[in-house]
Amino acid sequence: MNRISHWIDGSVVEGSSGRSGMVFNPATGEQAASVDFASVAEVDAAVAAAKAAFPEWRATGLGRRAEVMFHLRELIDANRKEIASLLTAEHGKVLSDALGEVARGLENVEFACGIAHLLKGGYSEQAASSVDVYSIRQPLGVVAGITPFNFPAMVPMWMFANALACGNTFVLKPSEKDPSASLLMAELLATAGLPGGCFNVVQGDKVAVDRLLEHPDVQAVSFVGSTPIARYIYETGTRNGKRVQALGGAKNHMLVLPDADLDMAADAAVSAGYGSAGERCMAISVVLAVDTIADELVAKIAERIPAVKVGPGNEPDNEMGPLITGEHRDKVAGYVEGASEEGATVVVDGRDGAPSEGFFLMPTLLDHVQPGSKAYDDEIFGPVLSVTRVGSYDEGLELINSNPYGNGTAIFTRDGGAARQFQWDVAVGMVGVNVPIPVPVSYYSFGGWKSSLFGDTHMYGPEGINFYTRGKVVTSRWPDPHTSRVDLGFPETR
Ligand code: NAD
Numbered sequence: 069m070n071r072i073s074h075w076i077d078g079s080v081v082e083g084s085s086g087r088s089g090m091v092f093n094p095a096t097g098e099q100a101a102s103v104d105f106a107s108v109a110e111v112d113a114a115v116a117a118a119k120a121a122f123p124e125w126r127a128t129g130l131g132r133r134a135e136v137m138f139h140l141r142e143l144i145d146a147n148r149k150e151i152a153s154l155l156t157a158e159h160g161k162v163l164s165d166a167l168g169e170v171a172r173g174l175e176n177v178e179f180a181c182g183i184a185h186l187l188k189g190g191y192s193e194q195a196a197s198s199v200d201v202y203s204i205r206q207p208l209g210v211v212a213g214i215t216p217f218n219f220p221a222m223v224p225m226w227m228f229a230n231a232l233a234c235g236n237t238f239v240l241k242p243s244e245k246d247p248s249a250s251l252l253m254a255e256l257l258a259t260a261g262l263p264g265g266c267f268n269v270v271q272g273d274k275v276a277v278d279r280l281l282e283h284p285d286v287q288a289v290s291f292v293g294s295t296p297i298a299r300y301i302y303e304t305g306t307r308n309g310k311r312v313q314a315l316g317g318a319k320n321h322m323l324v325l326p327d328a329d330l331d332m333a334a335d336a337a338v339s340a341g342y343g344s345a346g347e348r349c350m351a352i353s354v355v356l357a358v359d360t361i362a363d364e365l366v367a368k369i370a371e372r373i374p375a376v377k378v379g380p381g382n383e384p385d386n387e388m389g390p391l392i393t394g395e396h397r398d399k400v401a402g403y404v405e406g407a408s409e410e411g412a413t414v415v416v417d418g419r420d421g422a423p424s425e426g427f428f429l430m431p432t433l434l435d436h437v438q439p440g441s442k443a444y445d446d447e448i449f450g451p452v453l454s455v456t457r458v459g460s461y462d463e464g465l466e467l468i469n470s471n472p473y474g475n476g477t478a479i480f481t482r483d484g485g486a487a488r489q490f491q492w493d494v495a496v497g498m499v500g501v502n503v504p505i506p507v508p509v510s511y512y513s514f515g516g517w518k519s520s521l522f523g524d525t526h527m528y529g530p531e532g533i534n535f536y537t538r539g540k541v542v543t544s545r546w547p548d549p550h551t552s553r554v555d556l557g558f559p560e561t562r
Contacts, residue, residue, distance in 0.1 A: 070101035072247050074110060074271055075254040077117035078264025083110060089244045089273065094160030094390040095380035095426045101158075103247045106272035111239075111279040114268040118210040118237035119285050121265030126207055126235040130184040137181045137233055139260035144174050147256065151221055151249060156381040158246035159220060160389040160427070161344050163381055173225030175510035176528050180233035186533050187234065196561040199545045205537035207235035208287040208311065212280040214301065215250075216293040217243035217392055218347045218449075224250060226514065227290045228267060230532040232257075237266045239286070241276050245392055281305050288535065290527065291315065292349075294447075295473070295519045302522035313523040313535055315515060317447040318349045318475035322504055323356045323464040323490070324365055328480040332502065334368035336480065340504035341453035342376055342388050342431045346400075349520075350476045350498070350505045353448060354437070355455045356464040362457045366415060366435050369453070373416050373431045379423060390427040391450055397427040400450030403443050407434050407454075410441035418451055439467060447473070461486065469495045474517030478504045497521065 072091065073082045083104025091101040106114075125133075144151065152166035161169070179186075189203040213227040220242060228238045242250040250269045257267045270276050280286055281304045288311035291301040295316035305312035322340070324333045340352035357365045381389035391397040401419050408414050418432030429451055437444050437454035444454060458464040468477055478500035479490040487501045497516040500506035508514050508529065515526025525535040 069099070072101050072103040072251065072271060074104060074106060074114065075251055075267075075269040076110070076114045077268065078258055080251070081110075081113075083107075083271070085110060087275075091158055091245065091247065092393065092427075093157060094392055095382070097394060097426050101248070103244055103271050105244070106270040106276040108275065108279045111270050111272075111276050111283065114239045114270045115210055115280075115283050115285050117265040117268055118239050121263055122207075122209055122237045125232075125237055125263060125266050128235070130187065133233055133235065134181055134183050136261045137177055137183065137229065140229075140257060140262075141174065141177045141181060143256045143260055144170065144177060147252070151252060153382070154248045154252060155220055155246070156389070158248055159217065160392060161347075161381055162386045162389050163384060164387075165344050165389075166381070169219055169222045172507065173219075173222035176225045176229040179510040179529065180229040183233035186530075187537070195543070196559070198547045199543060199561075201541060201543050203539060203541045205234075205533075205539055207537055209236060210239065210286050211236045211288040211290070211536060212239045212241065212286050214241045214277055214280070214289065214291045214293070215243055217245040218344070218349070220246040220249040221253065223292045224253060226292070226528045226532070228253075230528060231290075231536045232262065232266060234533060234536040236536055239268045239270060239280065241270050241272060241280060244271060244273055247271050277301070278304075281310070282308050286310060288312065289314075290535070292527070298522050299519075311535065313525045313527060314521070315349075315527060316520050316522065317449075317473060318351075318516065318520050319353050319447050319471055319473040320350060320476040320478075321354045321356050321464070321468045321471070322352045322478045322480065323461070323468065324358065324361065325461060325479065325481040325483065325486060326358050326361045327482045328361070329482065330361060330365055330368055333480040334365060334372055336478070336502075336504040337369050337453060338372045338376065338431075340478075342451045343505075345388055345391050345429070346451040346453075347392065347449055348505070350507055351449075352478065352504050353452075353454060354444065355453065356458050356467060357455055358461070358464070359457055359459055362455065366433070366455055369455075370415050370433055373433060376431050378428060378430055380426070388431065388451065391429060392427065394427050396450070397429050400448055400452060401429055403446070403448050403450075403452055404432055404434070407437060407441065407443035410438065410443065412437045412441065412443060412454070461490075465490070465493055469493070472519045475520035476500070476506055476516070478502075478506065497526070
């Protein structure tokens with residue numbers, strides 16, 4: 069049985085806690101590996117390695133730090149397929165989707181290649197007589213990343229590329245469900261020239277997370293995962309004096325106005341609802357269809373579903389793979405049962421026709437899903453698309469804005485004025501106009517509103533640079549020494 073361990077101070081370190089978890093191949097349902105779970109002492113060793121590496125890495129010139137990122141960029145590019153295969157093997161997503169994940173993660177490494185430009189401060193000459201003022205941004209020290217199962221390569225790249233380029237050292241605690249990609253990225257970082265100790269991986273569960281949250285040498289924590297855990301991470305980390313950004317779950321609505329191109333809207337709903345088996349925080353979960361076009365739109369979505377090719381992710385033609393575990397598949401299937409009990413119509417029932425082995429559920433379409441029912445209220449995180457019918461734009465907007473989550477949303481319309489009004493009105497962090505999955509490019513920042521993000525800073529892009537650095541302002545005077553005198557007055561600039 070393949071054993072997946074930690075990466076501490078530049079090499080693989082086998083766990084000695086005696087605790088481990090199972091890693092499955094979701095396409096077969098078989099256990100494929102075991103993953104070591106870190107003890108407190110093992111987390112402490114990783115943090116100690118990161119702390120020891122910090123002074124030298126911080127002092128490494130910007131040109132050299134950028135060079136390491138450029139090398140990493142080339143290595144990830146050259147190893148796209150290998151990384152994607154690992155994602156498919158442990159997560160289950162189809163290869164084309166896994167390659168997309170690597171590409172979107174790589175964007176963040178490319179952004180970090182520009183670190184010299186990103187860390188420029190401001191300078192004001194002669195703010196007062198012979199006084200100049202300038203601002204600089206300095207790294208924090210050891211920072212930690214805690215990541216979810218659904219993007220085992222991209223989400224760590226959201227974090228460590230900018231964190232390292234800014235001069236921090238990093239401890240990653242990946243999801244225990246698909247931990248291998250983190251070790252491959254550690255190897256690539258080492259090959260790219262990152263000194264040992266700058267990037268460490270501790271595999272594990274709550275024990276490792278809690279130790280990172282309380283460790284006095286961890287300065288900041290980036291988290292991506294479900295809302296209850298995000299809230300816990302934010303509250304615990306900030307109580308312990310750390311800087312925290314904690315991104316949580318989602319319930320993303322797509323509002324389809326009567327003037328929309330309904331074929332385009334149906335294509336988008338199917339792509340964004342069932343891509344990655346719905347296990348994306350930016351997946352469309354609810355289609356809000358204005359009454360007059362609802363029947364036609366539901367029919368167009370339903371007619372596309374049989375064409376979605378479902379099967380093992382490593383078979384090239386497949387478009388949708390299995391769910392992450394059997395337990396999760398059963399939970400998602402339970403929503404289909406529950407929805408019909410709560411008055412929804414099951415238009416396409418994904419419990420029928422799934423491959424017999426593995427954690428599969430076929431694409432499911434629910435209509436007439438009512439706010440207040442579990443299928444509407446909960447983040448299902450599976451291939452279940454709900455249609456909720458609304459009388460107007462205002463009614464749809466009200467549903468989106470009263471939802472506790474605010475990660476992503478999309479409007480489908482041909483009316484530019486309506487789209488602009490939506491952008492103005494909607495209480496959601498990432499908005500698509502005829503774009504169903506509006507994940508920002510790496511030179512903007514990613515983050516939701518309300519229960520989808522705890523903390524003030526969105527992830528990656530310019531806000532990521534701010535998160536991983538502290539500002540400092542220097543006020544300096546260079547007078548001739550003989551002009552110096554004692555002056556107890558408060559310094560004025562005029
Ligand atoms: P999760 O919250 O169960 O786990 C995330 C991380 O937290 C993992 O590393 C896990 O080991 C750790 N963890 C789990 N339980 C813990 C506990 N009790 N104490 C301390 N640590 C704990 O999330 P998941 O199931 O891996 O991922 C799916 C969730 O992530 C969904 O809710 C999805 O919407 C969300 N997500 C959000 C974004 C975003 O950007 N907002 C992106 C991806 C995923």
